[in-house]
Amino acid sequence: MADPGGAGRRRVVLATRNAHKVRELARILADAGTGVTLAGLDEFPDAPEVPETGLTFADNSLLKARAIAAFTGLPAIADDSGLAVDALHGMPGIFSARWSGKHGDDQANLDLVLGQLADVTQRGAQFICVAALVDGDREQTVTGVLPGSLAREPRGKNGFGYDPIFVPDGEQRTTAELAPDEKDAISHRGRAFRALAPLLAPA
């Protein structure tokens, strides 16, 4: 069979080039039994780069989902996620992936947050994910939150981004010390994508 998803499965495109996110969402959708086949942007090499010009997670996720739905003609999912640090008034927030000024430099971004908070004892933080679905005329967003606090030193090798310094409430380990399925079960992105899964049924 050329269609690994099987006949009758619905194709939905995830509007990201972040391979971590594609794998994470694919695991979650498989577990949720949505009957959806996920396409990544690697199948659409000419898809436009969508500037994240919004000032909220919802703005940015909708910008991306709209642009990719328009380009591909498929229902499109996008997310915008980040770390919201209490002492930084919710920042890095939408700037999480470019906090150091270098987009996607996880180590520099993480080191910067640790440096900014070096003298700060209030370590509260949240991982936040807003997932957007654009399916024809239908637009929906859902939000997932993982509350926790920030460690003083990175620990763990799993995950990406700020995972090595984020300790979920009720955990001793950082999210980079959790196994992938443990992280999915509690993560902001897991929570948002699981909330989104029932919305993937045809309108």
Next chain:
Amino acid sequence: MADPGGAGRRRVVLATRNAHKVRELARILADAGTGVTLAGLDEFPDAPEVPETGLTFADNSLLKARAIAAFTGLPAIADDSGLAVDALHGMPGIFSARWSGKHGDDQANLDLVLGQLADVTQRGAQFICVAALVDGDREQTVTGVLPGSLAREPRGKNGFGYDPIFVPDGEQRTTAELAPDEKDAISHRGRAFRALAPLLAPA
């Protein structure tokens, strides 16, 4: 005369080792005719370093003024000032001097804000200063605000900190392109310190 301030002048200590701030406040107090002689912390080499552990400008300015008043036995003024960027939820804020993780590295801090806002068209920002006076049992804080917006490239050689990228509302020039007396007339610190000057009369 050994006392350049003349007999009967009241000595007040400014709780900062930042020479820029001492000169700026000395100019403002002289203009305000407060009859106060300003001592800098350079006259108190054993004064404690006061960790800025608060999470607001007011917290930090009071922490510093209390500690220096207690150490010197003199009325003490402290300020905590910073750049509050709208798109960064008011950050760098109290972290302005350590935004890059390197305390006092003006260039690195400024470059970081420009990098974080590289894709952001909403450039609104404010300079904010909270000045605290601790005089015996009396504690007071006053706030000065300078509204403006952020340039995309640094301009000007005056001032310090974020001055080269801050354009006050109604101005074309950055605060680093203003002459020192022009800056004092409108600056957040000028506004706060002028509001404080009348409070320097003996209790």
